[in-house]
Amino acid sequence: MTSGKPRVVLGVGAGIAAYKVCELLRRLTESGHDVRVVPTADALRFVGEPTWAALSGHPVSPQVWDGVAEVPHVRLGQTADLVFVAPATADLLARAAHGLADDLLTNTLLTARCPVVFAPAMHTEMWEHPATRDNVATLRSRGAIVVEPAAGRLTGADTGPGRLPTRPSCSRWPAASSRAAPPRTGPTPADDLAGRHVVVSAGGTREALDPVRFLGNRSSGLQGYALARTAVALGAGLTVVAANVALPDPAGARVVPVGSAEEMREAVLKAAGDADAVVMAAAVADFRPAAYRGSKIKKTPDGEPEPIELVKNPDILAELGERRRPDQVIVGFAAETDDVLANGRAKLARKRSDLLVVNQVGENLAFGTPDNAAVVLGADGSRTDVPRGAKEALADTVWDLVAARLKPRG
Numbered sequence: 001m002t003s004g005k006p007r008v009v010l011g012v013g014a015g016i017a018a019y020k021v022c023e024l025l026r027r028l029t030e031s032g033h034d035v036r037v038v039p040t041a042d043a044l045r046f047v048g049e050p051t052w053a054a055l056s057g058h059p060v061s062p063q064v065w066d067g068v069a070e071v072p073h074v075r076l077g078q079t080a081d082l083v084f085v086a087p088a089t090a091d092l093l094a095r096a097a098h099g100l101a102d103d104l105l106t107n108t109l110l111t112a113r114c115p116v117v118f119a120p121a122m123h124t125e126m127w128e129h130p131a132t133r134d135n136v137a138t139l140r141s142r143g144a145i146v147v148e149p150a151a152g153r154l155t156g157a158d159t160g161p162g163r164l165p166t167r168p169s170c171s172r173w174p175a176a177s178s179r180a181a182p183p184r185t186g187p188t189p190a191d192d193l194a195g196r197h198v199v200v201s202a203g204g205t206r207e208a209l210d211p212v213r214f215l216g217n218r219s220s221g222l223q224g225y226a227l228a229r230t231a232v233a234l235g236a237g238l239t240v241v242a243a244n245v246a247l248p249d250p251a252g253a254r255v256v257p258v259g260s261a262e263e264m265r266e267a268v269l270k271a272a273g274d275a276d277a278v279v280m281a282a283a284v285a286d287f288r289p290a291a292y293r294g295s296k297i298k299k300t301p302d303g304e305p306e307p308i309e310l311v312k313n314p315d316i317l318a319e320l321g322e323r324r325r326p327d328q329v330i331v332g333f334a335a336e337t338d339d340v341l342a343n344g345r346a347k348l349a350r351k352r353s354d355l356l357v358v359n360q361v362g363e364n365l366a367f368g369t370p371d372n373a374a375v376v377l378g379a380d381g382s383r384t385d386v387p388r389g390a391k392e393a394l395a396d397t398v399w400d401l402v403a404a405r406l407k408p409r410g
Contacts, residue, residue: 005034009076009112011085011105012052013092014042016155017121017164021086022047025055036076038062038105040092064104076104077111085109087121087164088146090132096144097135117145124160133248145252148229150390151370193403194235199271200228201282201316203243205261209308210293218367219283221245223333226391227281228253230399239271243282261285261313268316269323277329277402280317281357283367288313321352327407331355331398335367341375348377354405355379357398376401 010025012018018039028035037052041062052060077083085092085105092105096118101107109116118139126132127149136146150163202224206214224240225247231238232252240255243264249255256271258264261284272278287310300306317332324330332353334344344358359374373388376397384401386394 005032007079007081008033008035009080009083009108010035010037010056011083011088011092011108012037012039012043012047013085013087013089013121014040014046015087015089015121015164016046017087018043018046020164022051022055024086025052029056036080038076038108040103040105062103062105064107074107074111077108078113080108080112080114082114083108083112083116084119085117086119088118089120090122090126090129090135093118093120093132093135093139093146097138115145116143117147119147119164120149120162121164122149122162123154123158124162127162136248145232147233148225148248148250150392193231193399193406195237196235196276196406197237197239197274198231198402199239199241199268199275199278200224200231201241201243201264201268201278201280201284202228203245204283205243205264205285205313206259207261207285207288207313208259208292209289210295210297212296215285215288216244217283217285219243220367221247221282222370223372223391223394224279224281225250226395227279227398230392230395234399239275241267241271241282243284261288261316265314265316265319269319272320272323272328275328276406277331278320279331279398279402280320281333283333283335284316285313287311315351317351317353324352329354329402329405331357331402334358341377344375344377348379353379355398355401357394 008028010021010028012021025035025037035056036058037056037060039052039060039062044062049060095102095106096109099110101110120127139146149161151161154160154162203221204217204219206216208214221242224242225245228238228240228250232250238250238253240250240253241258241264242255243258256267258267264282264284268278268280290309290311297306317330320330330353332347332351332355334347334356336343336358340358344356348356356377357374358377359372370390371388372391372394374386374394376384376386378401384397386397
Protein backbone atom coordinates (compact mmCIF):
# COMPACT_ATOMS: atom_id res chain seq x y z
CA MET A 1 0.00 0.00 0.00
CA THR A 2 1.07 3.59 -0.57
CA SER A 3 2.79 5.10 2.46
CA GLY A 4 1.54 8.25 4.14
CA LYS A 5 -2.17 7.57 3.65
CA PRO A 6 -4.63 5.83 5.98
CA ARG A 7 -4.64 2.21 4.83
CA VAL A 8 -7.99 0.46 4.56
CA VAL A 9 -8.75 -3.11 3.61
CA LEU A 10 -12.27 -3.14 2.18
CA GLY A 11 -13.66 -6.67 2.41
CA VAL A 12 -16.64 -7.41 0.17
CA GLY A 13 -19.03 -10.26 0.90
CA ALA A 14 -21.22 -12.15 -1.55
CA GLY A 15 -24.43 -10.15 -1.25
CA ILE A 16 -26.41 -8.13 -3.74
CA ALA A 17 -25.64 -5.03 -1.65
CA ALA A 18 -22.06 -5.25 -2.97
CA TYR A 19 -22.99 -2.72 -5.64
CA LYS A 20 -23.52 -0.09 -2.92
CA VAL A 21 -19.94 -0.57 -1.73
CA CYS A 22 -18.62 0.86 -5.01
CA GLU A 23 -19.80 4.31 -3.88
CA LEU A 24 -18.22 3.79 -0.46
CA LEU A 25 -14.94 2.87 -2.13
CA ARG A 26 -15.08 6.00 -4.26
CA ARG A 27 -15.69 8.19 -1.22
CA LEU A 28 -12.79 6.60 0.65
CA THR A 29 -10.29 7.05 -2.16
CA GLU A 30 -11.42 10.62 -2.83
CA SER A 31 -10.98 11.49 0.87
CA GLY A 32 -7.34 10.35 0.83
CA HIS A 33 -7.46 6.70 1.90
CA ASP A 34 -5.35 4.00 0.29
CA VAL A 35 -7.80 1.13 -0.18
CA ARG A 36 -7.19 -2.50 -1.02
CA VAL A 37 -10.36 -4.35 -1.97
CA VAL A 38 -10.47 -8.00 -0.89
CA PRO A 39 -13.68 -9.68 -2.13
CA THR A 40 -14.78 -13.23 -1.57
CA ALA A 41 -14.86 -15.35 -4.71
CA ASP A 42 -18.65 -15.28 -4.85
CA ALA A 43 -18.69 -11.50 -4.30
CA LEU A 44 -17.20 -11.19 -7.79
CA ARG A 45 -20.45 -12.64 -9.15
CA PHE A 46 -22.15 -9.39 -8.10
CA VAL A 47 -19.42 -6.83 -8.91
CA GLY A 48 -16.48 -7.93 -11.03
CA GLU A 49 -12.75 -7.60 -10.42
CA PRO A 50 -12.20 -4.87 -13.09
CA THR A 51 -14.59 -2.51 -11.27
CA TRP A 52 -12.87 -2.91 -7.89
CA ALA A 53 -9.41 -2.56 -9.47
CA ALA A 54 -10.36 0.55 -11.41
CA LEU A 55 -11.91 2.28 -8.37
CA SER A 56 -9.15 1.35 -5.93
CA GLY A 57 -6.10 1.55 -8.17
CA HIS A 58 -4.88 -1.84 -6.90
CA PRO A 59 -5.07 -5.38 -8.29
CA VAL A 60 -7.88 -7.43 -6.82
CA SER A 61 -8.05 -11.13 -6.02
CA PRO A 62 -9.92 -13.33 -3.53
CA GLN A 63 -7.14 -15.94 -3.55
CA VAL A 64 -4.24 -16.40 -1.14
CA TRP A 65 -2.20 -17.85 -4.05
CA ASP A 66 -1.98 -14.65 -6.10
CA GLY A 67 1.15 -12.58 -5.41
CA VAL A 68 2.45 -15.20 -2.99
CA ALA A 69 5.87 -13.54 -2.80
CA GLU A 70 4.25 -10.59 -0.98
CA VAL A 71 2.51 -12.94 1.50
CA PRO A 72 -0.80 -11.06 1.10
CA HIS A 73 -2.74 -13.29 3.49
CA VAL A 74 -0.55 -11.95 6.32
CA ARG A 75 0.68 -8.57 5.13
CA LEU A 76 -2.71 -7.05 4.32
CA GLY A 77 -3.99 -7.46 7.86
CA GLN A 78 -0.68 -6.56 9.48
CA THR A 79 -0.29 -3.25 7.66
CA ALA A 80 -3.92 -2.04 7.63
CA ASP A 81 -5.15 0.85 9.73
CA LEU A 82 -8.69 -0.46 9.35
CA VAL A 83 -10.49 -3.50 7.95
CA PHE A 84 -14.03 -2.70 6.86
CA VAL A 85 -16.32 -5.49 5.61
CA ALA A 86 -19.44 -4.65 3.59
CA PRO A 87 -21.72 -6.31 2.92
CA ALA A 88 -21.04 -8.74 5.74
CA THR A 89 -23.26 -11.69 4.87
CA ALA A 90 -24.51 -14.28 7.35
CA ASP A 91 -21.99 -16.77 5.95
CA LEU A 92 -19.09 -14.32 6.24
CA LEU A 93 -20.01 -13.38 9.83
CA ALA A 94 -20.14 -17.08 10.70
CA ARG A 95 -16.72 -17.78 9.18
CA ALA A 96 -15.19 -14.75 10.90
CA ALA A 97 -16.70 -15.68 14.27
CA HIS A 98 -15.34 -19.23 14.05
CA GLY A 99 -11.87 -18.22 12.87
CA LEU A 100 -12.04 -19.94 9.49
CA ALA A 101 -9.38 -18.93 6.98
CA ASP A 102 -10.35 -20.39 3.62
CA ASP A 103 -9.77 -17.33 1.42
CA LEU A 104 -7.81 -14.08 1.40
CA LEU A 105 -10.46 -12.06 3.26
CA THR A 106 -10.84 -14.44 6.21
CA ASN A 107 -7.03 -14.76 6.44
CA THR A 108 -6.83 -10.98 6.57
CA LEU A 109 -9.40 -10.85 9.37
CA LEU A 110 -7.29 -13.26 11.44
CA THR A 111 -4.08 -11.28 10.98
CA ALA A 112 -5.55 -7.79 11.45
CA ARG A 113 -4.45 -5.96 14.60
CA CYS A 114 -6.36 -2.79 13.74
CA PRO A 115 -10.06 -1.90 14.20
CA VAL A 116 -12.37 -4.27 12.30
CA VAL A 117 -15.86 -3.14 11.29
CA PHE A 118 -18.61 -5.34 9.83
CA ALA A 119 -21.62 -3.81 8.05
CA PRO A 120 -24.13 -6.67 7.77
CA ALA A 121 -26.61 -7.04 4.93
CA MET A 122 -28.96 -9.98 4.56
CA HIS A 123 -32.62 -10.92 4.75
CA THR A 124 -34.38 -10.23 8.04
CA GLU A 125 -34.85 -13.90 8.86
CA MET A 126 -31.13 -14.51 8.49
CA TRP A 127 -30.19 -11.47 10.58
CA GLU A 128 -32.59 -12.46 13.36
CA HIS A 129 -31.64 -16.15 13.39
CA PRO A 130 -30.09 -17.22 16.73
CA ALA A 131 -26.97 -18.49 14.96
CA THR A 132 -26.32 -15.09 13.39
CA ARG A 133 -27.04 -13.29 16.65
CA ASP A 134 -24.57 -15.56 18.45
CA ASN A 135 -21.92 -14.93 15.79
CA VAL A 136 -22.43 -11.17 16.07
CA ALA A 137 -22.15 -11.35 19.86
CA THR A 138 -18.93 -13.36 19.54
CA LEU A 139 -17.36 -10.84 17.17
CA ARG A 140 -18.37 -7.92 19.39
CA SER A 141 -16.95 -9.66 22.46
CA ARG A 142 -13.59 -9.78 20.67
CA GLY A 143 -13.66 -6.04 20.02
CA ALA A 144 -15.01 -5.95 16.47
CA ILE A 145 -17.63 -3.35 15.59
CA VAL A 146 -20.73 -4.91 14.04
CA VAL A 147 -22.99 -2.13 12.82
CA GLU A 148 -26.73 -2.67 13.11
CA PRO A 149 -28.26 -2.96 9.61
CA ALA A 150 -30.88 -0.50 8.47
CA ALA A 151 -34.52 -1.43 8.04
CA GLY A 152 -36.18 -1.06 4.67
CA ARG A 153 -36.75 -2.67 1.29
CA LEU A 154 -34.67 -5.81 0.76
CA THR A 155 -34.24 -8.02 -2.29
CA GLY A 156 -37.58 -8.61 -3.96
CA ALA A 157 -40.67 -7.45 -2.13
CA ASP A 158 -39.35 -8.14 1.38
CA THR A 159 -38.87 -5.37 3.92
CA GLY A 160 -37.35 -5.34 7.39
CA PRO A 161 -34.01 -5.09 9.21
CA GLY A 162 -31.06 -6.29 7.13
CA ARG A 163 -30.46 -3.51 4.64
CA LEU A 164 -27.01 -2.04 4.02
CA PRO A 165 -27.45 1.72 4.44
CA THR A 166 -26.69 4.04 1.54
CA ARG A 167 -26.85 7.24 3.60
CA PRO A 168 -23.78 9.50 3.68
CA SER A 169 -22.75 8.38 7.15
CA CYS A 170 -21.95 4.94 5.74
CA SER A 171 -18.82 6.51 4.31
CA ARG A 172 -17.94 7.93 7.74
CA TRP A 173 -17.78 4.54 9.51
CA PRO A 174 -14.30 3.66 8.28
CA ALA A 175 -12.85 7.08 9.08
CA ALA A 176 -14.46 7.14 12.50
CA SER A 177 -13.18 3.69 13.38
CA SER A 178 -9.67 4.00 11.98
CA ARG A 179 -6.66 4.97 14.07
CA ALA A 180 -5.52 7.25 11.25
CA ALA A 181 -7.85 10.15 10.55
CA PRO A 182 -8.35 11.01 6.86
CA PRO A 183 -7.27 14.37 5.57
CA ARG A 184 -10.12 16.88 5.44
CA THR A 185 -11.27 17.92 2.01
CA GLY A 186 -13.61 20.55 3.39
CA PRO A 187 -15.56 21.36 6.52
CA THR A 188 -17.42 18.29 7.73
CA PRO A 189 -19.12 19.19 11.03
CA ALA A 190 -19.75 15.63 12.14
CA ASP A 191 -16.01 14.92 12.07
CA ASP A 192 -15.87 17.01 15.25
CA LEU A 193 -17.61 14.21 17.17
CA ALA A 194 -14.44 12.12 17.10
CA GLY A 195 -13.15 11.82 20.64
CA ARG A 196 -16.14 13.61 22.17
CA HIS A 197 -18.29 12.12 24.92
CA VAL A 198 -22.00 12.19 24.09
CA VAL A 199 -25.03 10.91 25.97
CA VAL A 200 -28.20 9.61 24.29
CA SER A 201 -31.39 8.63 26.08
CA ALA A 202 -33.66 6.13 24.35
CA GLY A 203 -36.90 4.22 24.84
CA GLY A 204 -39.86 5.00 27.06
CA THR A 205 -40.06 5.17 30.83
CA ARG A 206 -42.59 3.15 32.83
CA GLU A 207 -44.19 4.20 36.11
CA ALA A 208 -45.29 1.26 38.25
CA LEU A 209 -48.88 1.24 39.54
CA ASP A 210 -48.70 -2.12 41.27
CA PRO A 211 -46.70 -5.36 40.81
CA VAL A 212 -48.56 -6.01 37.55
CA ARG A 213 -49.35 -2.71 35.87
CA PHE A 214 -47.56 0.44 34.83
CA LEU A 215 -48.13 3.73 33.02
CA GLY A 216 -46.02 3.83 29.88
CA ASN A 217 -45.82 4.95 26.27
CA ARG A 218 -45.19 3.48 22.83
CA SER A 219 -41.56 4.51 22.37
CA SER A 220 -39.48 1.57 21.12
CA GLY A 221 -36.04 3.19 21.31
CA LEU A 222 -35.47 2.86 17.56
CA GLN A 223 -34.71 6.56 17.06
CA GLY A 224 -32.47 6.75 20.11
CA TYR A 225 -30.52 3.70 18.98
CA ALA A 226 -30.17 5.13 15.46
CA LEU A 227 -28.64 8.22 17.06
CA ALA A 228 -26.39 5.98 19.16
CA ARG A 229 -25.10 3.91 16.24
CA THR A 230 -24.35 7.03 14.22
CA ALA A 231 -22.50 8.62 17.14
CA VAL A 232 -20.26 5.57 17.47
CA ALA A 233 -19.69 5.54 13.71
CA LEU A 234 -18.54 9.16 13.93
CA GLY A 235 -15.99 8.32 16.58
CA ALA A 236 -17.74 9.60 19.71
CA GLY A 237 -17.47 8.00 23.12
CA LEU A 238 -21.08 7.12 23.88
CA THR A 239 -23.26 6.51 26.91
CA VAL A 240 -26.81 5.31 26.20
CA VAL A 241 -29.42 5.55 28.94
CA ALA A 242 -32.01 3.03 27.76
CA ALA A 243 -35.50 2.82 29.22
CA ASN A 244 -37.23 -0.50 28.55
CA VAL A 245 -35.62 -1.05 25.15
CA ALA A 246 -35.82 -4.53 23.61
CA LEU A 247 -33.08 -3.95 21.02
CA PRO A 248 -29.47 -5.20 20.77
CA ASP A 249 -27.03 -2.86 22.50
CA PRO A 250 -25.28 -0.55 20.02
CA ALA A 251 -21.73 -1.76 19.45
CA GLY A 252 -19.14 0.43 21.09
CA ALA A 253 -21.57 2.08 23.51
CA ARG A 254 -21.87 1.96 27.28
CA VAL A 255 -25.52 1.17 27.96
CA VAL A 256 -27.20 2.04 31.26
CA PRO A 257 -30.61 0.34 31.58
CA VAL A 258 -33.32 2.18 33.51
CA GLY A 259 -37.05 1.81 34.07
CA SER A 260 -38.71 4.90 35.49
CA ALA A 261 -38.33 8.65 34.96
CA GLU A 262 -36.60 8.99 38.33
CA GLU A 263 -34.08 6.32 37.37
CA MET A 264 -33.51 7.99 34.01
CA ARG A 265 -32.96 11.37 35.68
CA GLU A 266 -30.30 9.95 37.97
CA ALA A 267 -28.48 8.12 35.14
CA VAL A 268 -28.65 10.99 32.63
CA LEU A 269 -27.46 13.66 35.06
CA LYS A 270 -24.57 11.46 36.15
CA ALA A 271 -23.50 10.71 32.57
CA ALA A 272 -23.97 14.34 31.48
CA GLY A 273 -21.40 15.61 33.96
CA ASP A 274 -18.49 15.39 31.51
CA ALA A 275 -20.48 15.08 28.27
CA ASP A 276 -19.94 17.39 25.32
CA ALA A 277 -23.52 16.82 24.16
CA VAL A 278 -26.69 15.24 25.53
CA VAL A 279 -29.52 14.12 23.24
CA MET A 280 -32.75 13.33 25.07
CA ALA A 281 -34.51 11.10 22.54
CA ALA A 282 -36.35 9.04 25.18
CA ALA A 283 -40.06 9.48 25.83
CA VAL A 284 -40.17 10.34 29.53
CA ALA A 285 -43.47 10.07 31.40
CA ASP A 286 -44.75 13.44 32.60
CA PHE A 287 -46.59 11.89 35.56
CA ARG A 288 -46.34 8.94 37.93
CA PRO A 289 -48.73 7.45 40.51
CA ALA A 290 -48.67 9.30 43.81
CA ALA A 291 -48.49 5.95 45.60
CA TYR A 292 -47.35 2.48 44.57
CA ARG A 293 -49.73 -0.33 45.48
CA GLY A 294 -47.89 -3.32 46.92
CA SER A 295 -50.69 -5.67 45.80
CA LYS A 296 -52.55 -5.90 42.54
CA ILE A 297 -55.25 -3.24 42.27
CA LYS A 298 -58.68 -4.89 42.35
CA LYS A 299 -61.99 -3.76 40.99
CA THR A 300 -64.32 -2.02 43.37
CA PRO A 301 -67.49 -3.94 44.37
CA ASP A 302 -69.48 -2.18 41.66
CA GLY A 303 -66.82 -3.00 39.05
CA GLU A 304 -65.64 0.56 38.60
CA PRO A 305 -61.91 1.37 38.71
CA GLU A 306 -60.47 3.12 41.71
CA PRO A 307 -59.21 6.61 40.92
CA ILE A 308 -55.43 6.90 40.57
CA GLU A 309 -53.80 10.06 41.82
CA LEU A 310 -50.88 11.28 39.73
CA VAL A 311 -47.96 13.58 40.57
CA LYS A 312 -45.43 15.31 38.32
CA ASN A 313 -42.24 13.56 37.29
CA PRO A 314 -38.94 15.45 37.20
CA ASP A 315 -38.37 17.45 34.00
CA ILE A 316 -35.00 16.02 32.98
CA LEU A 317 -34.55 18.17 29.87
CA ALA A 318 -35.30 21.39 31.78
CA GLU A 319 -32.89 20.36 34.53
CA LEU A 320 -30.18 19.68 31.96
CA GLY A 321 -30.79 23.18 30.59
CA GLU A 322 -30.39 24.72 34.02
CA ARG A 323 -27.23 22.73 34.88
CA ARG A 324 -25.56 22.94 31.50
CA ARG A 325 -21.98 24.03 31.08
CA PRO A 326 -21.26 26.83 28.58
CA ASP A 327 -19.50 24.35 26.28
CA GLN A 328 -22.25 21.71 26.39
CA VAL A 329 -24.88 21.13 23.68
CA ILE A 330 -28.33 20.00 24.80
CA VAL A 331 -30.88 18.46 22.41
CA GLY A 332 -34.47 17.65 23.28
CA PHE A 333 -37.23 15.77 21.49
CA ALA A 334 -40.86 16.87 21.37
CA ALA A 335 -43.49 14.30 20.40
CA GLU A 336 -46.62 16.25 19.48
CA THR A 337 -50.05 15.40 18.12
CA ASP A 338 -51.50 18.90 17.57
CA ASP A 339 -50.08 22.37 16.83
CA VAL A 340 -46.76 20.63 16.37
CA LEU A 341 -44.52 23.60 15.57
CA ALA A 342 -46.18 26.04 17.96
CA ASN A 343 -45.86 23.59 20.84
CA GLY A 344 -42.30 22.81 19.78
CA ARG A 345 -41.20 26.45 19.81
CA ALA A 346 -42.74 26.98 23.23
CA LYS A 347 -41.01 23.89 24.58
CA LEU A 348 -37.65 24.95 23.13
CA ALA A 349 -37.85 28.23 25.04
CA ARG A 350 -38.95 26.59 28.31
CA LYS A 351 -36.31 23.86 28.27
CA ARG A 352 -33.35 26.11 27.39
CA SER A 353 -32.09 23.57 24.86
CA ASP A 354 -29.84 24.32 21.90
CA LEU A 355 -31.93 22.15 19.59
CA LEU A 356 -35.37 20.59 19.74
CA VAL A 357 -36.39 17.78 17.41
CA VAL A 358 -40.13 18.15 16.88
CA ASN A 359 -42.07 15.31 15.33
CA GLN A 360 -45.70 14.40 15.00
CA VAL A 361 -46.69 11.16 16.67
CA GLY A 362 -49.78 9.02 16.41
CA GLU A 363 -50.96 5.75 14.95
CA ASN A 364 -48.11 4.42 12.78
CA LEU A 365 -46.22 7.69 13.19
CA ALA A 366 -42.76 7.82 14.81
CA PHE A 367 -43.23 5.38 17.70
CA GLY A 368 -42.24 1.83 16.77
CA THR A 369 -41.80 2.57 13.06
CA PRO A 370 -38.56 2.35 11.03
CA ASP A 371 -39.04 5.85 9.61
CA ASN A 372 -39.50 9.35 10.97
CA ALA A 373 -39.98 12.95 9.87
CA ALA A 374 -39.14 16.00 11.96
CA VAL A 375 -38.38 19.68 12.16
CA VAL A 376 -35.27 20.55 14.16
CA LEU A 377 -35.64 23.95 15.81
CA GLY A 378 -32.59 25.84 17.05
CA ALA A 379 -32.35 28.30 19.92
CA ASP A 380 -30.64 30.59 17.41
CA GLY A 381 -33.86 30.75 15.37
CA SER A 382 -32.80 28.16 12.82
CA ARG A 383 -35.13 25.54 11.37
CA THR A 384 -34.08 22.32 9.65
CA ASP A 385 -36.75 20.19 7.98
CA VAL A 386 -36.06 16.46 7.76
CA PRO A 387 -38.43 14.69 5.33
CA ARG A 388 -39.83 11.28 6.14
CA GLY A 389 -37.18 8.62 5.78
CA ALA A 390 -35.13 6.12 7.74
CA LYS A 391 -34.48 7.11 11.34
CA GLU A 392 -30.77 6.97 10.58
CA ALA A 393 -31.23 9.94 8.22
CA LEU A 394 -32.67 12.02 11.06
CA ALA A 395 -29.78 10.88 13.27
CA ASP A 396 -27.30 12.13 10.66
CA THR A 397 -28.94 15.55 10.61
CA VAL A 398 -29.09 15.84 14.40
CA TRP A 399 -25.40 15.02 14.85
CA ASP A 400 -24.36 17.43 12.10
CA LEU A 401 -26.31 20.20 13.84
CA VAL A 402 -24.84 19.24 17.21
CA ALA A 403 -21.28 19.13 15.91
CA ALA A 404 -21.65 22.54 14.29
CA ARG A 405 -22.49 23.95 17.76
CA LEU A 406 -19.66 22.30 19.68
CA LYS A 407 -16.90 24.66 20.71
CA PRO A 408 -13.51 23.96 19.11
CA ARG A 409 -11.21 21.89 21.23
CA GLY A 410 -8.36 23.84 22.72
